Structures are given as structure tokens and as C-alpha cells.
Amino acid sequence: MTELFDSRLASKQTAFTEIPIIDISSLLNGENPLQVARQIGDACEQVGFFYIKNHGIEQPLIDEMYRLTKSFFKLPYEEKNRLNIVNSGPTLRGYIPMYAENVDPANTRDFKECFDCGAHYEEVSPFFGPNLMPSTLPQFQAVAETYHSAVLSLARTLIGGIALSLDLPQNYFEQRQRKPITIQRILSYPPQMGKVTQEEIGIGAHTDYGFLTVLSQDAVGGLQVRNRAGDWVTAPPVEGTFIVNIGDLVQTLTNDRYTSTMHRVINTSGLERYSIPFFIDLDFDAVVEPVPTCVSEALPAKYAAYTCGQHKFKRFVDSYAHLQDVAAV
Incomplete structure (x- = not known):
């Protein structure tokens, strides 16, 4: 019998409780922020991912975002492609067709479509500027x-909770996030049929480039997270939650106390999978280096300082074919 699944893509179907679920209501309302911060810190140290419930975002807004996400990806290709990200210049916003972004290009082609937007700015600079929006979807x-x-x-x-977890003031990172790089992304992962191999999956194994990702995923599933033992663990959808993960910046800021965790998506459900990740970084010019509470004589800094925007742009150059000839910012 023909093997229909690459053994390199195997994951353990585990209970979602293996990735902790954190009730963040006491952080949001200020009643007990330190208790929630400790849970966030434990999750960042042990897993790099955690679910959050009682997050304060109304379900009707999430539902409407999904409705419009599905409507966008059902548009004719020619209409979507008029919003191609290559037309946004250094702003890097718009439609990303199948195979146009590959986050693990040495091993995988990403089988997905994306659309990126962010806070609107008139002035164009790397990661900032006007959004390209679909005119046929007025809402x-x-x-x-x-x-x-x-x-x-x-x-x-x-992020205030993460600061508290590191024995820093709750507003510690605000001075580096006055105008942070943010990306609001929507994603469509078509189902993969037949033999599925590592050479082409929904999104290849990667860590996130920035500070924090807040992900809404639909009921289809397909997200996998690599644990500290190197095993791939399924991160199933949990109703009423977002799944949150830390990125490369946090690993640097914490001097490897918190690590950015590899993850990927493989959609063999037979259904279209939609997800809505939100990415937040620091300001473009913000200096990234280990924070004081994560450095000591016994544990010196492992990272030289760099700026957020330079780091992120370099990662984009690695992922997007149309940036290959562009010098790093």
C-alpha cells in the first residue's frame, strides 16, 4: 500500500491542556495581574505557546472578520492579484498568492494564500504606509x-503581563512600542489531498519574527507546535480562545529564558482552513538586547544589540522572492 503521509510530518494528537489555557480576565481588569503574569511566564518558559480565554474581544467581531476573510479569498484571482503585495513597495501590505511567501524555503513550499494590512499611514516606509483594500468588499x-x-x-x-513575568514594570516595553510594526493577516489553507510531503505543506516550520502573535484559528485545525523534545504536537482549536506565541524578539530580550517555538500548519482535513493572526513587534528603530533582569555575571548577554526593523526586514527578504534583490534596510 502506498504511504500517503511523509513520516517527517507526523504529530502527536494530544489534549489541548498540554498547551496551557490561561484565563487573562484578572490581567485585563487589573484585579490580579501578577498571578496571570506568572502563568504567562511559565508558559513562555516551558512551551512558547498558550491559549487565552476571557480575552475581552467580542465574538461577533471575530465572526464578522471570518465572514469577510472567506469572502476575500473567494474573489477571482485577478481581482485579488490587483492588490498584490509587490505593489505596496516597502510597506509590504496586500495579497500574497500561493507560493509567493515561503517561510522555510530550503525545505518547503507554503501551500497558502494571505492578505496583510495594518494601521493606515500616508507616509510610506518599511512596514508602514497605506493599506491596499478590496473595493468590491466595502465592509x-x-x-x-x-x-x-x-x-x-x-x-x-x-506584553504588560510578559514584562511583569520578568520582574519588570508593567509598562516597561511601552517606550519601545510607541509606533510598533504590526501586521493584521488573514490566511487561507486549501486542503491537501493525496500524498503529503514536507516539500509542500500549508506553512513550513518557522519561528515568528517579532514580539508576539495573537492567533484566531477556525474549527478545522492543522497547527502543530514543536516541543522541547523535538516532537510535533497538535495545537487544536479551542472555542472562545486565541492562541498566543512569542517570537524571536522575546527570545533575545530574555536572553533565551523564553524561547521562540517552531510551528507549522498541515491541512489534511478535506476542508478549507482559515486563520487570522495578528503580529506585533517593537518600533522600527527600537534596540533589541537582553533586558536587565535576564542578564547577570553568571549569565552574560548572549546577543549583540540589533534593531527591530532590520531584523524583521531580513526575515522578509528570506521569505519573499520579490525581495531577493533588495538590500537590507
Whole structure:
């Protein structure tokens, strides 16, 4: 019998409790932020991923974002491609066709479509500028901007919890996030049929480039997280939650106390999978180096300082074919 699944793609179907679920209501309302911060810190140290419940974002807004996400990806290719990300210049916003972004290009072609937007700015610079929006979906821009604003506020609260978990003031990172790089992404993962190999999956194994990712995933599933033993563990959808993970910046800032965790998506469900990740980083010019509470004489800094924007742009150059000839910022 023909093997229909590459053994390199195997994951353990585990209970979602193996990735902790954290009730963040006491962080949001200020009743007991330190207790929640300790749970966040434990999750960042042990897993790099955690679910959050009682997050304060209304379900109707999430549902409407999914409705418009599905409507966008059902548009004719020619209409979507008029919004191609290559047309946005250094702003790097718009439609990303199948195979146009590959996060693990040495091993995998990404079998997905994306659309990126963010906070609107008139002036164009790397990661900032105007959004390219679908004119045939008149509600899309308003809903996407409302969703972006809501999740940005949530992300800032979570980052305050991370600061507390590191024995820093809750507002410690705010001085480096006055105008942070943010990306509001929507994703469509077509189902993969027949033999599935590592050479082409939904999204290849990668760590996230920035500070924090707040992900809404639909009921289809397909997200896998690599644990500390090197095993791939399924991260199933959990109703009423977002799944949150830390990125490369946090690993640097914490001097490897918290590590950015490899993850990937493989959609063999037979259904289209949709997800809505929100990415937040630091300001473009913010200096990234280990924070004081994560450095000591016994544990000196492992990282030389770098700037957030330079790091992120380099990762984009690695992922996007149309940037291969562009010098790093």
C-alpha cells in the first residue's frame, strides 16, 4: 500500500491542556495581574505557546472578520492579484498568492494564500504606509481596522503581563512600542489531498519574527507546535480562545529564558482552513538586547544589540522572492 503521509510530518494528537489555557480576565481588569503574569511566564518558559480565554474581544467581531476573510479569498484571482503585495513597495501590505511567501524555503513550499494590512499611514516606509483594500468588499476595511485596533489593545495588555513575568514594570516595553510594526493577516489553507510531503505543506516550520502573535484559528485545525523534545504536537482549536506565541524578539530580550517555538500548519482535513493572526513587534528603530533582569555575571548577554526593523526586514527578504534583490534596510 502506498504511504500517503511523509513520516517527517507526523504529530502527536494530544489534549489541548498540554498547551496551557490561561484565563487573562484578572490581567485585563487589573484585579490580579501578577498571578496571570506568572502563568504567562511559565508558559513562555516551558512551551512558547498558550491559549487565552476571557480575552475581552467580542465574538461577533471575530465572526464578522471570518465572514469577510472567506469572502476575500473567494474573489477571482485577478481581482485579488490587483492588490498584490509587490505593489505596496516597502510597506509590504496586500495579497500574497500561493507560493509567493515561503517561510522555510530550503525545505518547503507554503501551500497558502494571505492578505496583510495594518494601521493606515500616508507616509510610506518599511512596514508602514497605506493599506491596499478590496473595493468590491466595502465592509472589509472598516471591520479589519476595528479588529486590528481591538487585538492591538489586547496584545499590549499581554506584553504588560510578559514584562511583569520578568520582574519588570508593567509598562516597561511601552517606550519601545510607541509606533510598533504590526501586521493584521488573514490566511487561507486549501486542503491537501493525496500524498503529503514536507516539500509542500500549508506553512513550513518557522519561528515568528517579532514580539508576539495573537492567533484566531477556525474549527478545522492543522497547527502543530514543536516541543522541547523535538516532537510535533497538535495545537487544536479551542472555542472562545486565541492562541498566543512569542517570537524571536522575546527570545533575545530574555536572553533565551523564553524561547521562540517552531510551528507549522498541515491541512489534511478535506476542508478549507482559515486563520487570522495578528503580529506585533517593537518600533522600527527600537534596540533589541537582553533586558536587565535576564542578564547577570553568571549569565552574560548572549546577543549583540540589533534593531527591530532590520531584523524583521531580513526575515522578509528570506521569505519573499520579490525581495531577493533588495538590500537590507
